[in-house]
Amino acid sequence: MNATRQVKIGFIPLVDAASLFVAVDKGFAAEEGLDVELVREVSWSNIRDRLAIGHYDAAHLLAPMAIAATLGLSHVRAPVVAAMTLAMNGNAITVSPDLYASLAAAAEGDLGDPAVTARALKEVISSREKRNAEPLTFGMTFPFSTHNYQLRYWMAEGGINPDTDLRLVVLPPPYMVDNLAKGQVDGFCVGAPWNAVAESAGVGVILHPGSAIFNPAPEKTLAIRAQVAERDPARAEALIRACLRGADYVRAPENRDETAALLAHADRVGADAQTVRRTLEGRFGGEENKDYLIFGDAACGRPDAYQAAWLYAQMSRWGQARLSPDALSAAKRVFDPTFFDAVTGTAHPRTAPVAAFSGSSFHEQDIEAYLDSFAIRAAR
């Protein structure tokens, strides 16, 4: 048994941190010789700042934020290693019943098809402009988030410029439903369980799961402070090993009750156990969807430079980052599989490419061409 290593980890109360919670609460981390302190945080900005100054050794982090924090694209620079993908997908786009009715009236085709709803949204926006109505407002959770990119990609495929044709605003996930109910936003993209909460309260209609826009999209990563990973790789590896055991546990259907009960705790997600359980089952708006929320395990949790490049392309498209060979390779280095590979052995699984519902497919080798293929993007 190794000497005990202390690790302080910040998280945001969300179901997609389940592998980390289970790793700690089921004692897997302790068996790896880790003494983990989990700290529930109220904002992604806090997590980034505390990683920067070393309050945290690691964090449950938005995948694009790992790149933004490392490259210093917002506020404070906090170099991290995206050591393991904790979750893929898991978000959904929900709209108000009013907007849903307008979309249904304008839609030509199946409302389950994002291409159809995006074109319908364009129609709705145009008719609002003619009436001089206020622009529509959509909520998302953070500028550097898959939620932001999912909304933008979807809208742009319908011919909407998300920077000029409507308002995109950041809201803390627990405030989303309330804002939708009060008409402050007309729709949002958020993670579990807030879409289901909006729908069951009758204030929102779930339009698309995130996986209908991109699949599989890297959503949350186990970000380890770069300094910690460099100086003490054994600690990073022990943490990954514990989280992989956590992932296996969470993915096993027979453990769903216990996982849901554990996540329901006030110092974890703090939500109703039944709602959490439905998310774990991938039951979404009544239907089963195995891609709804995927927990990263040894087969699919490997961080890959490809994912980083894809994320960096989304950032570049929307003017959050500048596409240069240096910056791109710095972004790719954030998704460093070294520690993951040391844990899982040498057979590296191929990373599944991120497929979008429409538009040109992404090629890591030619991001310029990928970006040039989109008529709508931020001004360079």
Next chain:
Amino acid sequence: MKIVIIDESPIRSAILEEGLREAGFVDVERIDETHNLLKRVYAIDPDVILIDLENPSRDELEQMFQVSRAVRRPVAMFVDQADSASIQASVDAGVSAYIVDGLKKERIKSILDLCVSRFNAFAKLQNELERARSDLEERKTIDRAKGILMKARKLSEDEAYKLMRGAAMRESKKIAEIAQSIITASELLK
């Protein structure tokens, strides 16, 4: 220079506002309630935004770095990245600052230093209050236990206290803990 304070603790934000005014920053506004935050911030159109770190709305401010229709005035870094001591001190104190581009670094530094010292002063005050409250609780517990002993063992107040103190010393516990066990025991024996 216009400064806005976003803090759900009205006492703390009042303390901070007072400090800023004393330091000559007279144009200070407070937002205690974070509903529709960004709209309010834009209505005030501040040069400096101070926010407490327990505030979930902090992420809302982060989009001011972005260029979009929702953002009228992009915000710059709050202190020089190299100045990690400032970041450390402000995070430790529980406050963060956002500064609109174009302000002099020295002025920002003085505001930030003031924030840190006022936030720390508030935390100290809170600790002291907390301690005073628990001291009071302890005294109440000891008085109750004293009463029980006086009645049960026909002791004077002084003797009852000495008895508890003796037990506390033997068991290396606090008198309040001994008092609490006396109360618990007497309730069980009722």
